[in-house]
Amino acid sequence: MGDMKYVAGVDIGNATTEVALAKIDGQDIEFLTSGIGPTTGIKGTLQNISGVFMSLKNALEKAGMDYSDLAEIRINEAAPVIGDVAMETISETVITESTVIGHNPSTPGGTGIGVGTSVLVTELSKIREAKDVIVIVPNKVGFAQAAALMNQAKENIHITGAIVQADDGVLLNNRLDKKIPIIDEVAMIEKVPLGMTCAIEVAEQGTVLSTLSNPYGIATVFDLSSEETKRVVPIARSLIGARSGVVIKTPTGDVQERSIKAGTINIIGLKKEVDVDVDEGSDKIMEAISSIQEIDDIQGETGTNVGNMLNKVRRVMAGLTNKSPQDIKIQDLLAVDTFNPQKVVGGIADEFALENAVGIAAMVKSDRLQMEMIAQVLTEKLRVPVYVGGVEADMAIKGALTTPGTSVPLAIVDMGAGSTDASIINREGKVKLIHLAGAGNMDEFMTALKGNEFYAPLQSVYENGNGLLFDYGMALDLYYFNQIWSVRKKLFKGNDLDEITKAYGEKFDMLNLQFILRSKRYYKMEPAAIYAQLIPVNYKLKKEEITALVEATSKEEGEQIFSRTWYGRKYQQLNLISMEELYNSLLRTVLEKEARKDPYSVAVLYSYLYHKEHEVNRLTIALECVRYQVDPDEAMHYVHNN
Numbered sequence: 201m202g203d204m205k206y207v208a209g210v211d212i213g214n215a216t217t218e219v220a221l222a223k224i225d226g227q228d229i230e231f232l233t234s235g236i237g238p239t240t241g242i243k244g245t246l247q248n249i250s251g252v253f254m255s256l257k258n259a260l261e262k263a264g265m266d267y268s269d270l271a272e273i274r275i276n277e278a279a280p281v282i283g284d285v286a287m288e289t290i291s292e293t294v295i296t297e298s299t300v301i302g303h304n305p306s307t308p309g310g311t312g313i314g315v316g317t318s319v320l321v322t323e324l325s326k327i328r329e330a331k332d333v334i335v336i337v338p339n340k341v342g343f344a345q346a347a348a349l350m351n352q353a354k355e356n357i358h359i360t361g362a363i364v365q366a367d368d369g370v371l372l373n374n375r376l377d378k379k380i381p382i383i384d385e386v387a388m389i390e391k392v393p394l395g396m397t398c399a400i401e402v403a404e405q406g407t408v409l410s411t412l413s414n415p416y417g418i419a420t421v422f423d424l425s426s427e428e429t430k431r432v433v434p435i436a437r438s439l440i441g442a443r444s445g446v447v448i449k450t451p452t453g454d455v456q457e458r459s460i461k462a463g464t465i466n467i468i469g470l471k472k473e474v475d476v477d478v479d480e481g482s483d484k485i486m487e488a489i490s491s492i493q494e495i496d497d498i499q500g501e502t503g504t505n506v507g508n509m510l511n512k513v514r515r516v517m518a519g520l521t522n523k524s525p526q527d528i529k530i531q532d533l534l535a536v537d538t539f540n541p542q543k544v545v546g547g548i549a550d551e552f553a554l555e556n557a558v559g560i561a562a563m564v565k566s567d568r569l570q571m572e573m574i575a576q577v578l579t580e581k582l583r584v585p586v587y588v589g590g591v592e593a594d595m596a597i598k599g600a601l602t603t604p605g606t607s608v609p610l611a612i613v614d615m616g617a618g619s620t621d622a623s624i625i626n627r628e629g630k631v632k633l634i635h636l637a638g639a640g641n642m643d644e645f646m647t648a649l650k651g652n653e654f655y656a657p658l659q660s661v662y663e664n665g666n667g668l669l670f671d672y673g674m675a676l677d678l679y680y681f682n683q684i685w686s687v688r689k690k691l692f693k694g695n696d697l698d699e700i701t702k703a704y705g706e707k708f709d710m711l712n713l714q715f716i717l718r719s720k721r722y723y724k725m726e727p728a729a730i731y732a733q734l735i736p737v738n739y740k741l742k743k744e745e746i747t748a749l750v751e752a753t754s755k756e757e758g759e760q761i762f763s764r765t766w767y768g769r770k771y772q773q774l775n776l777i778s779m780e781e782l783y784n785s786l787l788r789t790v791l792e793k794e795a796r797k798d799p800y801s802v803a804v805l806y807s808y809l810y811h812k813e814h815e816v817n818r819l820t821i822a823l824e825c826v827r828y829q830v831d832p833d834e835a836m837h838y839v840h841n842n
Contacts, residue, residue, distance in 0.1 A: 206224075208221050209273075209274050212251070221234070236255055248574060267583070268584075272585045273584055275586060305385040312402065313411050314332075319333045331358070332360050333357060337365065347376055361400035367384055397422065399446065401446075418432045461505065464478070467495060478504075482537045597623045657676060685704065692802060715733060822835065
């Protein structure tokens, strides 16, 4: 028994740090438990130490052990991976006293092209001279009033189009005596300059802009010179693929485009060098990478986007490792074709133009000295010997061979959050290791998400700094629920709108009731934390009732408040305790009732989709019950109540 000892193995990854505890007695190895925690900082740097502590603590607590029980700790040789985006063409469109919008409202009004002077709809009656005008309709003027003012305009005023702040394009168009192109949903309508020449275009349903997406089309509309035509190229490009657009010209307006070359990647091998232009795309880049058997370093052209990106990698790693940037070598690179949203400066509807781009993840060469520093700091703090155990792929092979029945030859592939490792061992026991760049981390994910509609709902969780997967999931759920509730009036009318409002309204109310119950009963959450997770929708459940339930100080008080709500009065069998079990049953009953009542409404479709989804859920529950050998009667209870 004198040879018996406890050992911890630590795997520092790009996203997580994992720990395995084992008891070693002579030649016998017994796995005890594992632990996991988030990796702190960039993989392979001193910032990882906090993550190692958390993961070790997690594993030791499970085993009922302390740091002092460990004879040694072994950590992997971790290679850092940093991701970024190299643009095909990074263009910054600067519009001075000029405006361009190119968003796609779901329901623009009318079709065609119109040119005229921008005028507030309330100012139409004040115009004396004959002129062509584009009418500006802010939120404070309703569509009925706007239509009346436009229909009453003098005969010498030729209304050629309209820009509307509200989602009223179709409603306004239906009330006009003369049909015109109308763009609606322009949030920042106050930014539209008045008294300036405008061109507005709305394409037919299923088609895209043809005039304003072409610089020569804009030149024809505004009678531009050849030099002025060159300057509107970025405007035309930002409108390509849109169904509607507006260009507004001001006397001093000018458009400038500043482009930064994507640049060339220089791959330096021990025997040869290869250059490849980022503009050629990811396939050519990866082909060039594969042509070099052993890469010494990868560099980017000075003053270009890819050069700046790779230099940033060197600077970041140099700062983290206390080395000179020149000493940082990039070992591998992964390139993927993608798109990158670029904000159109001067836009009035938060427009973005998608630029072709190449996503790049660069991997810095493993620095054993850096890992030795991590091991030294851990040894000093834990008072336990810490050793660098080897590269990940090698350890994967050794670990796999401990599995009973495993023999050589053997191949292991480890697809991590930042790199991909492969190791192959032949019959003679010779191991070949490959360690390549892969995906990035959460920082890079959020950077890539900028300009996407999902960036905003996830940003607050990300900026908080300690968000878990649950928090990101809840943020997306809340965004989804909000979107459903906000767009239903655009998608449905009349009876269909009533049916979908009822179905989703009751669902959202019940989900909020469930969450309030769970958060107070099981998680003892504070009111402020509960409010943050609730769906911001009220149907039959009033705001003041939600507040009272969240603030209730006892179970009895909560029951009394609930009994006075619409749900408490309607469903006598329902209470806060039975909510979990009855939720699906009640929702199913509501949908079936509405579908039978109006078999030609959207309720039938929603009911069908709901039942199909829950049919899959019930099958999953049944399989899980069989897997975990749940008693059949108990299993049927779970299936029935889902």
